[in-house]
Amino acid sequence: MAKNANFKKWFTFVxxxxxxxxxxxxxSLKDAFYVPMQEFMGLSHTQIGAALSVYGLVQTIGxxxxxxxxxxxxxxxxxxxxLVCIGLIGIYLSTFPGYVGILVVWGLLSFFGEVVYWPVLLKAIRLLGDETEQGRLFGFLEAGRGVVxxxxxxxxxxxxxxxxxxxAALRGSILFFSGTVIVVGIMCYILVEDDKAIVGKDGKELNKNKVAMDGVIQAVKTPEIWVxxxxxxxxxxxxxxxxYFIPFLKDIYGMPVTLVGAYGIINQYGLKMVGGPLGGMLADKKFKSATKFLRVALVVAAIAMVGFIFxxxxxxxxxxGMVCTLGFGAIIFSMRAVFFAPIDEIRVPRHISGAAMSIACIFGYCPQMFAFTLYGSMLDKNPGMAGYRMVFTTMVGFAILGVVITTLLLKMIKKKQQEEVVA
Structure with missing residues (x-):
């Protein structure tokens, strides 16, 4: 039985x-096709940033x-x-709609990807393992996503x-993405199991609306989730x-166009395969705490970027330049792989996992509403190295802010653990 349960667990995970x-x-079309988007869709840095900001706005509100x-x-x-809806939206995107259409597309991609899908995925991953496995589960989720x-x-x-x-080539690539995600959506409908009915102490199935609403109230009242x-x-x-490492290497280093797409894929996807397992194993095995690992990694990131600027x-x-930027990216991906793991560390009840993950997404991903537009406008208003130096300095500032926040979170976790011991 245990063997079958373990197989089922990892099959679901895959x-x-x-x-x-x-x-x-x-x-994330811009990761591999940032320059083609500018050339064939007629989009500026600021317009691409605005589309991504709309994505973040819909995500945060949703x-x-x-x-x-x-x-x-x-x-x-x-x-x-x-998944299927994302694919259908992609088919429309392949028609190269105008700027307003682009904004609408990224808004819809955000709704179905970030609002409907992502918190449910995080909930499903958390429930697959206990508190000793969270770093690895989320780390290998990120690594596996990197492979795919x-x-x-x-x-x-x-x-x-x-x-x-x-x-026409860009259009063909977009249609390929669209077809792939539709096929995977059909696979998930066939292979992923439905949620089990929630049963009360009396053995009767509980009202799903009431259970969900009670979970919302409990999650909102938990301050650690917000931190x-x-x-x-x-x-x-x-x-x-x-x-912005992509246009940076192209503008400042003269990176050949043939390398831009490949670098973008490695920078955004390949690094997940390195950072994911590394962050997960360090959080679970070395630091025994995802939050402690995140604080140390943020310090390292801030120091590394300061050195890179000069x-x-x-x-x-x-x-x-490619090696330096990819090395820094690996540090960030090691953190991104496990930054949801503290949800288990702060002892959030498992029956409100979905609500907790959603709250974490609300503020966690809200930088999409302003960061891309902020960075993009810095580059448009300050061409050349001056603009990139401003972007990198701002990144250092956010890393230092993260060190302060994780220090506060560790104090809250320690206090909660002491209260549990007394109780």
Whole structure:
């Protein structure tokens, strides 16, 4: 029985990883196709940033609804429907709509990807293991997504090259992403199980609406959840800056166009395969605490970026620049892999996992509302190295803020543990 249960656990995990590695390909189109988006869709840095900010706005507002719906409806239905809808939106995106259409597309991608899908995925992952496995589960989720991300993204890049690297090639890559996510959505509907009915002490099935609403109230009243959210927000603000390593290497180092797409995929997806397991294992095995690991990693990130800012970039070899930026990216991805793990560390009841994850997403991902627009406008208003130096300095500031927040969170965790001992 134990062997069958373990197989079922990891089989479910693999299916969830595949879905997590495909659903965000369209909303993250800029990772591999930032320059083609500018050329063939006629978008500036600021306009791409604005689309991503709309994405963040819908995500932040929508996650308030997720606090309720993530524990109310079946994960099988929510995951599969969101994947298929993302694919249909991608088909519309392949028509290259105008700027307003682009904003609408990114808003819808956010609704189905971040509001309907993501908190439910995080809830499902948390419930697969106990408190000693959280770092590894979330770490290997990120690593597994990185594998799927890389395979799918490189396939799209291959299609782009095969079709001539023009507007038709970009359209073909978008349609490939769309078809892939629809197929995975159908797979999830067939293979992912429905949630089990919630039964009360009297053996009768409880009203799902009441259970979900009670969970919302309990989660909102838990201050530690909100501090975890702010921790995620500080890390995510630094993570948003990784996007601008792509134009940075192109503008300052003269990176060949043939390397831009490949670098973007490695920077955003390949590093998950390194940072995910590294962050998970360090959090569980070395630090015995995801929060302690995050604080140390934020200190390292701040110091590394300060050193990077003062390098003589205008005279350095492009491959040295690539190694430096990818190394910094690995540090950020090691944190991103486990920044939801503290939800278990602060002893959030498992029956309100969906509500807790949704609250963490609300503030955790809110930097998308302003970070991309902020960084993009810095580059548009301050061309060249001056603009990039401003972006990198801002990233240092967010990392230092994260150190302060994780220190506060550790104090709250210690206080809660002391209260449990006394009780």
């Amino acid at each position: 299916i969830l990883v595949i879905s997590g590695g495909t659903i965000f390909k369209l909303s 996650n308030f609804a997720s606090i309720y719906i993530s524990d109310r409806f079946s994960k099988r239905i929510m995951i599969s429907v969101s 991300d890389t395979i799918v993204a490189f396939s799209a890049l291959g299609i782009f090259a095969l079709l001539g690297k023009g507007s 975890v959210s702010l921790t995620i927000a500080s890390i995510y603000s630094v993570y948003c800056g990784l996007t 390098l003589p970039h205008e005279t350095m070899n492009v491959y040295v």
